[in-house]
Amino acid sequence: MRIEPIGDSFANEVRDLPLWKTVDAAAAEAIRDAFRQSGVLVFRRQSLSEEELLEFGKMIGEPDLYAETGWLSTVPEVILLSNLRDQEGAMLGGLANRPLTWHTDQSYYAKPVTGCFLYAVELPAEGGATSWSSLYRAYETLPPDLRKAVDGAVGTFSFAARMAGGSSPGKADNHDRAKRLAETPDVKHALVNVEPGTGRRALYIDPNTVTGIDGMPQDEANDLLDRLLDHTVKPENVYDHRWGPGDLVLWDNAVVLHKRESFPESSRRLVKRMIINLDPARHIIPPVAA
Numbered sequence: 141m142r143i144e145p146i147g148d149s150f151a152n153e154v155r156d157l158p159l160w161k162t163v164d165a166a167a168a169e170a171i172r173d174a175f176r177q178s179g180v181l182v183f184r185r186q187s188l189s190e191e192e193l194l195e196f197g198k199m200i201g202e203p204d205l206y207a208e209t210g211w212l213s214t215v216p217e218v219i220l221l222s223n224l225r226d227q228e229g230a231m232l233g234g235l236a237n238r239p240l241t242w243h244t245d246q247s248y249y250a251k252p253v254t255g256c257f258l259y260a261v262e263l264p265a266e267g268g269a270t271s272w273s274s275l276y277r278a279y280e281t282l283p284p285d286l287r288k289a290v291d292g293a294v295g296t297f298s299f300a301a302r303m304a305g306g307s308s309p310g311k312a313d314n315h316d317r318a319k320r321l322a323e324t325p326d327v328k329h330a331l332v333n334v335e336p337g338t339g340r341r342a343l344y345i346d347p348n349t350v351t352g353i354d355g356m357p358q359d360e361a362n363d364l365l366d367r368l369l370d371h372t373v374k375p376e377n378v379y380d381h382r383w384g385p386g387d388l389v390l391w392d393n394a395v396v397l398h399k400r401e402s403f404p405e406s407s408r409r410l411v412k413r414m415i416i417n418l419d420p421a422r423h424i425i426p427p428v429a430a
Contacts, residue, residue: 141167143174149379150274151180159186159196168199176422179395180272183388190215193259202417204253208234219413239402244393247346248299250327250428254394255416260387262410267403271380272396275342278372289364293331294429295350299324305348328429335424342395344426394424
């Protein structure tokens with residue numbers, strides 16, 4: 141097994157490791173260390189059953205169930221993201237083929253589940269690329285005025301705002317919107333978090349989800365959030381992934397943003413996803429701000 145940087149990006153690739161075989165303790169610990177360091181790991185050309193995906197998730201942390209029960213597969217911890225439909229015309233999973241703008245998953249929860257991976261099963265011939273942006277790099281390279289403004293700042297994270305910003309108010313993404321909105325009140329999180337053990341700092345922003353900053357007029361908050369996003373997604377902070385069959389990409393939602401390109405509706409795409417509770421002694425788990 142080798143763990144190598146991908147070009148000049150912050151992401152790393154784990155090479156020469158078939159995940160369908162037993163991963164020994166030393167290799168598993170090296171993977172967890174590399175994941176903690178970079179926030180994104182890529183494993184290419186894997187061939188994995190859902191049971192094997194579950195075992196991989198357990199190696200990283202504690203797999204959890206996703207709130208949208210209509211997205212769950214035969215192994216409950218595995219989620220389907222696809223534009224495919226069953227014999228009755230119902231969606232198999234969620235999100236269809238629409239584009240997804242920069243965001244981080246579950247920031248609107250009081251205790252976000254930050255670990256996540258995607259595993260590619262079937263892919264369109266064009267479109268559907270995914271990009272990740274490092275919130276560690278973003279914080280480390282902030283201009284002094286932005287760092288001063290964001291240190292100690294607390295934002296309001298709103299699932300209702302996230303849903304309002306979606307591309308379709310209907311069933312295009314297979315969300316049970318009414319149920320999720322009733323279960324997900326607004327929460328407050330700091331806009332900068334500190335990694336336990338190392339003291340590294342990472343931004344924690346989520347476009348279309350953060351609706352305001354405590355003690356700051358709305359126009360000033362909007363301007364600051366726009367400037368933070370523009371800085372975060374500069375090319376030097378971004379890893380762009382062009383999917384191949386069998387690719388598995390693991391990421392930490394507390395320290396990266398991600399987005400997805402659209403793809404033609406006539407194309408077929410099926411990826412499997414899992415959310416994973418990470419070790420709070422090793423990873424940032426954004427706490428509720430007082």
